[in-house]
Amino acid sequence: MSTLMRILQFTRSLTPYYIGIMVAAAVVTAAGLSVPFITGKATDVVVEAVRSIAGGEGVPDDAIRIVVLLSLALLAASLVETFVSNIGGYWGDVMSAKMRTILSTRYFEKLLSLPQRYYDNELTGTIVARLNRSISEVTNFMKSFSNMFVTMLMTTVAVLAISAWHYWPLALLLLIAYPLYLWLTALTSRKWQRLEGRKNEHVDIASGRFSEVVGQIRVVKSFVRERSELQHFEEHFDETVQLTAEQSRHWHLMDGLRRGVLNVIFFALYVIIFVRTVTGHFTPGEMVMLIQLMAMARQPVTSLSWVVDSAQRAIAGSKSYFEVMEIDPADLDGGPAGRATGRRDAADIRDAASPGAPGSRDGGDAPMASFRNVRFGYDEDDDVVSGISFDMARGERVALVGESGGGKSTLINLLLGLYSPRSGSIEVAGIDGDLSALRRSIGVVFQDPSLFSGTIAENIAYGRPDASREEIEEVAKRAAVDIFVEKFPAGYDTVIGERGMKLSGGQKQRIAVARAMLKDAPILVLDEATSALDTKSERLVQAGLEELMRGRTSLIIAHRLSTIAEVDRIITLRDGRIDEIGTPAELTESGGIYAELLALQNSTSKADRKRLKRFDVIG
Numbered sequence: 001m002s003t004l005m006r007i008l009q010f011t012r013s014l015t016p017y018y019i020g021i022m023v024a025a026a027v028v029t030a031a032g033l034s035v036p037f038i039t040g041k042a043t044d045v046v047v048e049a050v051r052s053i054a055g056g057e058g059v060p061d062d063a064i065r066i067v068v069l070l071s072l073a074l075l076a077a078s079l080v081e082t083f084v085s086n087i088g089g090y091w092g093d094v095m096s097a098k099m100r101t102i103l104s105t106r107y108f109e110k111l112l113s114l115p116q117r118y119y120d121n122e123l124t125g126t127i128v129a130r131l132n133r134s135i136s137e138v139t140n141f142m143k144s145f146s147n148m149f150v151t152m153l154m155t156t157v158a159v160l161a162i163s164a165w166h167y168w169p170l171a172l173l174l175l176i177a178y179p180l181y182l183w184l185t186a187l188t189s190r191k192w193q194r195l196e197g198r199k200n201e202h203v204d205i206a207s208g209r210f211s212e213v214v215g216q217i218r219v220v221k222s223f224v225r226e227r228s229e230l231q232h233f234e235e236h237f238d239e240t241v242q243l244t245a246e247q248s249r250h251w252h253l254m255d256g257l258r259r260g261v262l263n264v265i266f267f268a269l270y271v272i273i274f275v276r277t278v279t280g281h282f283t284p285g286e287m288v289m290l291i292q293l294m295a296m297a298r299q300p301v302t303s304l305s306w307v308v309d310s311a312q313r314a315i316a317g318s319k320s321y322f323e324v325m326e327i328d329p330a331d332l333d334g335g336p337a338g339r340a341t342g343r344r345d346a347a348d349i350r351d352a353a354s355p356g357a358p359g360s361r362d363g364g365d366a367p368m369a370s371f372r373n374v375r376f377g378y379d380e381d382d383d384v385v386s387g388i389s390f391d392m393a394r395g396e397r398v399a400l401v402g403e404s405g406g407g408k409s410t411l412i413n414l415l416l417g418l419y420s421p422r423s424g425s426i427e428v429a430g431i432d433g434d435l436s437a438l439r440r441s442i443g444v445v446f447q448d449p450s451l452f453s454g455t456i457a458e459n460i461a462y463g464r465p466d467a468s469r470e471e472i473e474e475v476a477k478r479a480a481v482d483i484f485v486e487k488f489p490a491g492y493d494t495v496i497g498e499r500g501m502k503l504s505g506g507q508k509q510r511i512a513v514a515r516a517m518l519k520d521a522p523i524l525v526l527d528e529a530t531s532a533l534d535t536k537s538e539r540l541v542q543a544g545l546e547e548l549m550r551g552r553t554s555l556i557i558a559h560r561l562s563t564i565a566e567v568d569r570i571i572t573l574r575d576g577r578i579d580e581i582g583t584p585a586e587l588t589e590s591g592g593i594y595a596e597l598l599a600l601q602n603s604t605s606k607a608d609r610k611r612l613k614r615f616d617v618i619g
């Protein structure tokens with residue numbers, strides 16, 4: 001029930017539509033309810049006329065006029081029904097579209113606000129499947145509920161009142177039928193929902209895999225895994241068939257029972273009506289009217305099971321939707337703890353970043369970023385990094401060096417505020433708590449360029465959608481994007497496919513560099529690509545990165561010894577802790593990890609090459 005309340009609360013703004021649909025349904029029901037009275041009255045007039053003709057008195061005076069008028073009343077009732085039900089249908093369609101918009105945008109908004117940790121444990125396809133299911137089930141329910149609720153209520157009240165007026169035992173029998181049917185329906189609900197939940201889980205798993213497979217189709221094909229992926233997909237859907245069979249068996253068994261009970265009650269009702277007509281208590285017209293009313297009395301009962309059915313689906317279908325909506329980001333990630341407070345926005349930092357620039361407020365001596373005794377792990381118990389303390393001065397280039405899996409990317413994730421440290425703090429030029437301001441002040445070039453479908457220009461301007469074409473082309477030149485763009489007929493308006501599929505690795509990386517350049521953030525985070533670009537392409541990417549780093553505070557995960565040699569300071573990591581910090585010259589002499597890497601680069605021994613590989617470093 002609480003789910004239904006939540007649905008109503010969620011879609012409060014649609015109340016005028018619910019009311020409109022209900023009013024339309026009320027008019028349609030009223031028109032429908034007038035039909036038994038009209039046909040009952042017509043029956044009495046016809047029976048009277050037949051009697052009069054049989055008695056040799058001929059056709060009664062106004063019998064023809066009355067039956068024609070009654071037929072016109074029937075026509076009016078059906079015209080009203082036709083017209084108003086179409087208006088109600090129109091409102092229903094608009095309501096569904098609005099509901100889709102509300103549910104989808106609020107879900108997307110919520111997802112965008114959730115921390116990285118949430119995405120670590122979810123599959124894209126699952127997220128999408130959940131959204132689609134919730135939308136269709138909730139919309140169906142709200143449509144059928146607002147359409148049927150008033151009809152059910154009005155019909156029930158009218159049928160009960162009219163039958164009580166004519167003969168109270170009829171009303172009594174109906175009063176027994178309704179709650180009994182409702183109770184039997186409710187009995188089926190719990191098991192049905194449990195099975196529906198399990199079916200949904202299977203669909204979600206299959207959908208999650210589906211989108212992963214489609215997104216990485218090249219890998220699937222090259223490992224010839226099409227068959228097994230298909231089989232995995234099919235297995236989950238086969239499970240839903242089994243579960244549906246069980247669910248449906250249960251539902252129809254109970255439905256048989258419910259309807260059987262209902263049939264017996266209606267049998268009693270018909271017997272009463274017929275017997276009372278032949279004994280002269282009801283006129284033939286009253287009998288016709290009551291029989292039609294009884295037929296209408298079945299409607300609320302069957303509608304009820306339809307409403308219960310769609311309510312069940314809505315409850316089961318939207319369960320995981322509302323679970324997501326109720327996630328408190330702080331529960332997932334402990335909130336922005338570990339970030340000291342301070343109020344400066346990206347523009348201030350940008351000013352502060354360029355030494356001597358107007359607006360530089362704290363003398364330019366304060367570090368641009370500081371890690372203070374930071375400890376962090378992804379899982380409950382294990383720490384991935386601990387005791388991390390270092391400062392980055394303005395304009396300084398710092399390289400992180402460590403074994404693969406040693407926590408370099410983790411430190412970058414922490415700097416970007418994608419996760420919160422377990423203890424210790426990270427401060428970025430005084431910003432804290434305000435994650436948007438923090439991220440606005442950091443430009444990132446990930447190892448995987450992570451482009452979006454759309455045009456090259458749109459991708460470059462991703463961080464600054466208001467950038468002019470001149471600005472886009474200017475950074476494109478600096479990042480050597482222009483060289484290949486000139487060869488495309490559509491130039492910067494070339495559409496690059498999902499994640500930039502239609503471009504080469506080097507081209508994608510250059511766009512990613514241009515994108516970071518245009519963002520023009522004072523701090524730069526760089527995960528140097530290890531992918532074997534051809535030398536020319538690599539040189540171009542490298543030149544772009546050099547250009548990008550100029551004048552910025554940069555934290556680099558370096559995979560080339562040549563890059564490492566050119567930074568201001570190197571931080572080496574060992575077992576999640578800082579091993580050494582120093583200039584390249586200092587660390588060359590210290591005998592630590594960097595010195596070892598330098599020694600290894602010229603070695604041709606297999607063991608040494610292997611060791612280099614563990615650091616993901618190329619000479």
Ligand SMILES: Nc1ncnc2c1ncn2[C@@H]1O[C@H](COP(=O)(O)OP(=O)(O)OP(=O)(O)O)[C@@H](O)[C@H]1O
Pocket residue numbers: 120378379384402403404405406407408409410411616
């Ligand atoms: N999202 C995550 N959830 C759980 N564990 C993770 C997650 N990301 C990384 N890890 C784990 O944290 C450890 C450090 O990973 P990290 O990506 O920081 O290493 P790295 O030094 O950047 O490695 P590489 O140079 O290979 O990219 C690894 O053991 C990894 O398995």
